[in-house]
Amino acid sequence: MSQTVLEINELTKQLNRKNIVHNASFQMKKGEILGLLGPNGAGKTTTIRMIVGLIKKTSGKVYINGRDLDEEGRACKSEIGAIVENPAFYDHMSGYKNLEQYARMAKNTISKKRVNEVVELVKLTGAIHDKVKKYSLGMKQRLGVAQAILHEPALLILDEPTNGLDPKGIRDLRDYLRQLADNGISTLVSSHLLSEMQLMCDRVVIMEKGKIINISNIHEEEETESVAGQLVALRVADNHIGLAQEVIAGVKEVTLSQRENGSVLLLKMPYDFLPELNRRLVQGGVDVFGLESRRSTLEDKFLALTSEKSDELQKEAT
Amino acid sequence: MLPLLKNEWIKLWNKKQTWIFAAAIVVIMFAITAIYYSFIEETTVPQGQNWEIALETEIAEQEEILANENEEWVLESAEQKIEENEALLAAGVDPNITNNMTFMNETLLVAASFITLFSVIAASSIVSSEIDNGTMKHLLIRPFERWQFLLAKFLTVVGFSAALFVLLVLVNLILGTLFFGAGSPSTPVMEMNFDGNNLYTTVDKVLPQKSGLYFLNLLMFIIISFSISILFKSQTLAVGIGIFILFATSISQAFTALLGETAWYKYVFLPHMDLPAYVVRDELLPGVGLGFSVGVLAVYALVFIGASTVYFQKRDLA
Numbered sequence: 001m002s003q004t005v006l007e008i009n010e011l012t013k014q015l016n017r018k019n020i021v022h023n024a025s026f027q028m029k030k031g032e033i034l035g036l037l038g039p040n041g042a043g044k045t046t047t048i049r050m051i052v053g054l055i056k057k058t059s060g061k062v063y064i065n066g067r068d069l070d071e072e073g074r075a076c077k078s079e080i081g082a083i084v085e086n087p088a089f090y091d092h093m094s095g096y097k098n099l100e101q102y103a104r105m106a107k108n109t110i111s112k113k114r115v116n117e118v119v120e121l122v123k124l125t126g127a128i129h130d131k132v133k134k135y136s137l138g139m140k141q142r143l144g145v146a147q148a149i150l151h152e153p154a155l156l157i158l159d160e161p162t163n164g165l166d167p168k169g170i171r172d173l174r175d176y177l178r179q180l181a182d183n184g185i186s187t188l189v190s191s192h193l194l195s196e197m198q199l200m201c202d203r204v205v206i207m208e209k210g211k212i213i214n215i216s217n218i219h220e221e222e223e224t225e226s227v228a229g230q231l232v233a234l235r236v237a238d239n240h241i242g243l244a245q246e247v248i249a250g251v252k253e254v255t256l257s258q259r260e261n262g263s264v265l266l267l268k269m270p271y272d273f274l275p276e277l278n279r280r281l282v283q284g285g286v287d288v289f290g291l292e293s294r295r296s297t298l299e300d301k302f303l304a305l306t307s308e309k310s311d312e313l314q315k316e317a318t
Numbered sequence: 319m320l321p322l323l324k325n326e327w328i329k330l331w332n333k334k335q336t337w338i339f340a341a342a343i344v345v346i347m348f349a350i351t352a353i354y355y356s357f358i359e360e361t362t363v364p365q366g367q368n369w370e371i372a373l374e375t376e377i378a379e380q381e382e383i384l385a386n387e388n389e390e391w392v393l394e395s396a397e398q399k400i401e402e403n404e405a406l407l408a409a410g411v412d413p414n415i416t417n418n419m420t421f422m423n424e425t426l427l428v429a430a431s432f433i434t435l436f437s438v439i440a441a442s443s444i445v446s447s448e449i450d451n452g453t454m455k456h457l458l459i460r461p462f463e464r465w466q467f468l469l470a471k472f473l474t475v476v477g478f479s480a481a482l483f484v485l486l487v488l489v490n491l492i493l494g495t496l497f498f499g500a501g502s503p504s505t506p507v508m509e510m511n512f513d514g515n516n517l518y519t520t521v522d523k524v525l526p527q528k529s530g531l532y533f534l535n536l537l538m539f540i541i542i543s544f545s546i547s548i549l550f551k552s553q554t555l556a557v558g559i560g561i562f563i564l565f566a567t568s569i570s571q572a573f574t575a576l577l578g579e580t581a582w583y584k585y586v587f588l589p590h591m592d593l594p595a596y597v598v599r600d601e602l603l604p605g606v607g608l609g610f611s612v613g614v615l616a617v618y619a620l621v622f623i624g625a626s627t628v629y630f631q632k633r634d635l636a
């Protein structure tokens with residue numbers, strides 16, 4: 001049986017008689033990367049703030065490694081490393097001096113070697129002795145990650161850590177979180193970068209309007225999909241749409257799911273039937289421009305689940 | 319607790335403002351020396367051996383006025399002058415002697431009011447600036463109680479004020495010695511009392527008393543600005559109120575004359591913010607002595623500290 005690192009139980013935050021977070025419950029296992037997903041204002045940051053003790057809970061419980069946050073706050077906090085919203089630093093001090101500040105506050109002594117190790121890891125070695133006010137947004141975010149992992153916490157909580165990171169930085173972070181997970185460190189990461197979460201997380205918790213509306217396991221879903229039939233996009237010459245539909249109608253393994261903008265057809269079929277379908281189409285005289293499997297993305301699921309589909313979210317997800 | 323203190327101290331001295339304040343103390347002390355020096359130059363009364371003769375000559379002159387004039391205010395001032403000179407002669411106090419000790423006795427607290435001002439600014443900003451720029455959340459998620467951060471910050475401000483005071487004494491001593499020569503710490507001096515008998519004493523007796531009482535008031539200024547910045551979440555308001563109190567105390571004698579009769583006035587903290595006045599007088603108002611003043615201030619201090627700590631322990635940190 002795997003150990004539970006974080007458990008939140010019916011967590012509620014009420015402000016001005018409004019439930020900003022309402023009865024949120026979930027658990028995190030050791031070595032798990034859990035995504036916290038939700039549209040703007042869903043209550044992700046509020047949930048995280050309650051877990052790290054920045055704001056008081058209206059009701060509910062938080063347990064970290066089985067300890068009650070209310071009763072053993074300091075013991076709990078010493079096992080957490082966190083970024084809450086935008087990391088802020090002492091701008092007039094160097095990145096290194098900032099890290100030294102956090103190193104001193106850790107429960108265990110943190111060696112210079114460890115500090116340098118972390119600096120190297122977040123790839124700030126060249127700039128670490130510059131003042132933080134000279135840092136770019138992404139560099140600050142990296143320094144934020146550095147201060148969160150410095151004391152080797154059992155639970156990492158990262159609120160939108162990819163904010164401002166370049167693609168390489170995001171990839172590095174993802175690889176690093178995976179590496180940490182392999183060493184038994186759990187990460188709770190919030191974001192609305194859906195494609196990112198799909199690559200990064202083991203499970204996602206989807207929040208909307210303060211409530212948890214879905215918890216799902218990303219990898220499991222991929223497996224069930226490939227058995228039940230996969231979504232495939234077929235692109236043909238404009239004037240061959242009708243012809244293609246005729247061919248498809250004659251193949252019992254394939255069902256037409258929907259016609260997408262112009263000359264693309266979305267089909268549902270077993271994955272290994274792809275080559276055969278292609279052959280039939282060519283034999284039927286259809287000019288095929290593309291035939292590719294399309295996983296139903298987290299985005300599809302997210303948008304289906306959350307009623308608010310702001311333009312912004314969709315843009316960010318692509 | 320020690321790491322928090324160390325962190326605060328480092329952060330403080332990494333601020334430009336701190337160094338500017340220290341430099342300002344030096345500059346101000348130079349200015350005061352220059353003004354004092356030119357003032358001393360102007361007085362042409364013979365010094366040294368002749369001072370007793372000079373005082374006696376003056377007494378003789380005033381007695382002549384007494385004999386010849388009959389306007390009341392002239393007589394009064396002449397009588398006062400005679401009385402003063404006789405007291406000076408009796409106490410062996412040369413009113414025109416100037417050395418580094420008398421210089422320090424007369425200028426130290428004048429310059430120290432700038433330390434009060436700088437301490438008010440430092441105390442007002444040490445908590446609120448970290449909340450404003452977002453670094454406070456990185457502190458509160460560490461394994462410490464919130465009040466420990468407050469205590470560390472408070473002690474840091476007190477330490478800063480003490481450091482400025484030490485700096486002031488050193489600069490004062492150096493400048494005093496350079497311009498007015500070294501004198502004995504037990505040089506006799508007179509302390510003016512506007513509504514009572516003047517005090518005839520020596521520098522080494524009176525200056526430590528004045529400084530100690532000054533420091534109690536300084537502590538009070540720090541407590542008030544520190545607490546207000548926490549309670550009202552506003553650095554500006556805290557600085558404003560601090561400076562207002564600073565000005566109000568400098569005219570508190572006027573308030574005392576106006577409101578001294580009322581029953582509640584002695585429970586207001588304002589008249590007790592000029593403790594060094596107790597060096598020359600036993601009572602501020604009938605029945606209000608040093609013990610009473612310190613007691614009133616202590617009650618205010620406890621209320622301010624209690625309220626701000628309780629509030630800070632409970633507040634939500636966005």
Ligand SMILES: Nc1ncnc2c1ncn2[C@@H]1O[C@H](COP(=O)(O)OP(=O)(O)OP(=O)(O)O)[C@@H](O)[C@H]1O
Nearest residue numbers: 015020038039040041042043044045046047192636
């Ligand atoms: N101090 C506050 N007072 C009143 N309402 C607040 C306060 N803080 C947050 N809220 C409200 O709580 C809701 C949840 O905010 P929260 O910051 O947790 O959302 P989020 O999921 O992190 O959103 P985002 O994706 O934009 O970061 C929002 O509707 C917000 O308006």
Ligand SMILES: [Mg+2]
Nearest residue numbers: 044045085159
């Ligand atoms: Mg947020």
